[in-house]
Amino acid sequence: MITTFAKNQSLILIVDDEAFSRMQLRLALEREGYQIAEACNGREALNICEKTHPDIILLDAIMPDMDGFECCTRLHSADFSQDIPILMITGLDDQESVDRAFAVGAIDFVTKPIHWPVLRQRVKRLISESQVQKNLEFANQELQKLVTIDQLTQVANRRRFEEYFAQEWKRLIGEKMPISLIMADVDFFKLYNDNYGHQLGDRCLQAVATSIQNTVQRSSDLVARYGGEELAIILPNTDTPGAVTVAENICSAVRKLAIPHNCSPVSSFVTISAGVATMIPQPNFHYQEIIVLADRQLYRAKTSGRDRVEFSRAGTYYDQD
Known part of the structure; x- marks a missing residue:
């Protein structure tokens, strides 16, 4: 004993x-x-x-x-x-x-x-x-x-995001396995700040980041504050269907927070839009390529009505077979 x-x-x-x-x-x-x-x-x-x-x-x-x-x-x-x-x-x-x-x-x-x-x-x-x-x-x-944690949201900061993405990209080149990226943005966050004030805006971002962190449970996945109200989730060894499922889960988790947002045109609560991209890393490509793809899908989610997930599986980058 x-x-x-x-x-x-x-x-x-x-x-x-x-x-x-x-x-x-x-x-x-x-x-x-x-x-x-x-x-x-x-x-x-x-x-x-x-x-x-x-x-x-x-x-x-x-x-x-x-x-x-x-x-x-x-x-x-x-x-x-x-x-x-x-x-x-x-x-x-x-x-x-x-x-x-x-x-x-x-x-x-x-x-x-x-x-x-x-x-x-x-x-x-x-x-x-x-x-x-x-x-x-x-x-x-x-x-x-x-050095590596965003002080407001307590998830990884942009520096850690860049370091980890470069590390996992290099590793997965050798393994020939996919990596997925989710770019998520709080819908109509400027309107939220204007209506509720920056102090409540900070609390909103903290709650959203915590919710995403709790939803993304694998130790190999990284949640980071990419900038402003935009969050990024790196998912190593994850194909498109798996990444889309994670993205849908984090959107659902944020909805369940039920944070009031009376100025949002799409919901009475805070929601997020998410863009998903997947690639099998190649030596002749840089991980910035997948960021561009995920950002493009995030833009599609925003212009398509927000509070949704859009994804890309470009054949040039991702071997579907």
Whole structure:
């Protein structure tokens, strides 16, 4: 059974096959205010580590079945634990063992019998360094969000749209698989802003973008704010019928929001128009080609009455067979 640990206290995972050694370590570290999880072998350590994500691992080098060196190697190859600092505890103080400990990913080591003041300081230092690293990674992630996320709608921004489209276009050239694009526009949005004001206009865009994001559920699909009230949805590995279905679903989802729009000539609620285009990427074409096609279909949807989907499947670009 995995214990639930408090988030405001550092968690140390002790891995040792000897119960007495684990008890000594646990009592000494609990006095320092740390939370403790225990594993009696390498396999149990991997299982506990995946579920609890400790701040540091104290790992005995000599254990039956899976020794500390192999366990350390596995911990560093697993996604859930590769960044957790590992302090190896070993009765071996020869140069070969020390070199091996660092080679498999240990960040530090202490030898048995344990000198407790040394262990206390090394644990404190490693946890502090680990926390600094986590804070830096979080700050970098937040910075990346600022670079790639539209601050109003919280979907991808134009920059991220361009990057992702270029990436998927290149990938699908090799796979010879289709990619579809939906260009969607909020109908009569200028009239909405003029009538309800820009603050409600922003809320309207946020609601529409969220609705589209919730409708487009594949992790490989990207919803982006292309500009103004126009949103774009990239659908890799998607043919025309599949893309049209997605477009119809997002139009339906926006209608169901039932956002009042008393100035709209087509509905008493906010609606969107959508244009769909599909291509199998070719080396001699640029992804901008499909944007032109989808924009053309969006224009058709607008001039045909709005609140609808129009699509293109041009034989020059899309192999229907």
